[in-house]
Amino acid sequence: MKSAEKIKVGISIGDLNGIGSEVVLKTFEDARMLELCTPVIFASAKTITFIKKKLKLDINFQGVEEASQAIDGKINVVNVWKENVNINFGEEDKTAGHYAFLSLEAATKALKEGSIDILVTAPINKHTIQSEEFKFPGHTDYLAKELQGDSLMFMVTDNLKVGLLTDHVAVKDVASVITPQLIEKKINIIYTTLQQDFQVSQPKIAVLGINPHSGDNGVIGREDEEILKPTLEKIRNSGKLVFGPYSADSFFGSSNFKNFDAVVAAYHDQGLIPFKTLSFGNGVNFTAGLSKVRTSPDHGTAYEIAGKGEADFQSFKEAVFKGMDIFRNRQEYEELTQNVLKKQSKKI
Structure with missing residues (x-):
């Protein structure tokens, strides 16, 4: 070595x-x-x-x-x-x-x-x-x-790690870009990088909802119900410890992020605003994958x-x-x- x-x-x-x-x-x-x-x-x-x-x-x-x-x-x-x-x-x-x-x-x-x-x-x-x-x-x-x-923007500190499903994508295009294939690919990258790059043997990953309140059972957009939830269920059935979707507005303020090895945000500002608020000056952008x-x-x-x-x-x-x-x-x-x-x- x-x-x-x-x-x-x-x-x-x-x-x-x-x-x-x-x-x-x-x-x-x-x-x-x-x-x-x-x-x-x-x-x-x-x-x-x-x-x-x-x-x-x-x-x-x-x-x-x-x-x-x-x-x-x-x-x-x-x-x-x-x-x-x-x-x-x-x-x-x-x-x-x-x-x-x-x-x-x-x-x-x-x-x-x-x-x-x-x-x-x-x-x-x-x-x-x-x-x-x-x-x-x-x-x-x-x-x-x-x-x-297959790259992934992964913002990391010792205590907080945030990955993005979409990074430099206009907000108006986010929902149309997120597909079951993209979700699986990004979560697999995060899972692998936690194991090989951060020595986490059995990663626990939280996923944030795409819409406010993760869509409120379809009241605020159908993407969480029709795309995100079924895909996460499929990933869980493969043996990975993936949880969510969680409502993004309360997830960081409640310190729920401390219960996981990484958090997956749907889009740039959903992940980076709380990350930089909590760790600005000590955070690192790592290109995983x-x-x-x-x-x-x-x-x-x-x-x-x-x-x-x-x-x-x-x-x-x-x-x-x-x-x-x-x-x-x-x-x-x-x-x-x-x-x-x-x-x-x-x-x-």
């Missing part, structure tokens, strides 16, 4: 006009972080030097041409581009979006090739990053395509404070720690699975 000291943490720099670069560099300003992992930032030495001076950060780094050249015990910066970049903190522009994509593209390539072990993404602007190469609602869908997996580990902080570009040195880096730091924990848990799970298969083959 790979030791913690050797885990290479690849980092895409995000929107250069936002707080991404600040939270990344502040995280590794603490030299103790270099004893735990090897950071590999995908940007350029010129860009990181500018940001370091602008924010008066006490860090040293070394520039490398590719991630495979990264050295343990140092902050490594892969020179994805060589030219000077005009950084206008707090402004929304396509130039920043272009370089955010270049960083993400290079980091994803290194992840696929195994030059880095995990990927932690700094926030992008979902509008300015759009181009012929990037036509996705966000990181999750892009990585699902590149890593050829992929062959590689990707995490990110639970905040956006925060243009209003960009370049002022005011950004809180706790969520990004948590994303690094959570990514490493998941990486190690997955290695242990795979080793245990292989050992079980070997024992079974010997009996045969």
Whole structure:
């Protein structure tokens, strides 16, 4: 198993006009972080030097041409581009979006090739990053395509984990998107990730209703009665501990979430508003269902404070720690699975 000291943490720099670069560099300003992992930032030495001076950060780094050249015990910066970049903190522009994509593209390539072990993404602007190469609602869908997996947005802390049936889908389209097939697929992803990535042997999963009061027996919409409830019953009959649907308006306020290993929300705000209310600054966005580990902080570009040195880096730091924990848990799970298969083959 790979030791913690050797885990290479690849980092895409995000929107250069936002707080991404600040939270990344502040995280590794603490030299103790270099004893735990090897950071590999995908940007350029010129860009990181500018940001370091602008924010008066006490860090040293070394520039490398590719991630495979990264050295343990140092902050490594892969020179994805060589030219000077005009950084206008707090402004929304396509130039920043272009370089955010270049960083993400290079980091994803290194992840696929195994030059880095995990990927932690700094926030992008979902509008300015759009181009012929990037036509996705966000990181999750892009990585699902590149890593050829069924992805799921999974917001996690040690005490609360929330997965989404639909993520970046307009509210008017939510009900039409949710099908029995989608429900089964997403719950199966959550069940598997709880076992292999979070070491929960027999997960208990709660599912929130699609409509207010889970439809009130069909009075407020028929989706819960006709789609969600029969599908959950089918999943329960397969042996999985899946419960619900629960009325979303009281589920978190009553602390009912504490009785489960994960909660499945029907749509983005139904899950993320309570999650961020309860854990803002400590939450991590984990893309479950992929062959590689990707995490990110639970905040956006925060243009209003960009370049002022005011950004809180706790969520990004948590994303690094959570990514490493998941990486190690997955290695242990795979080793245990292989050992079980070997024992079974010997009996045969």
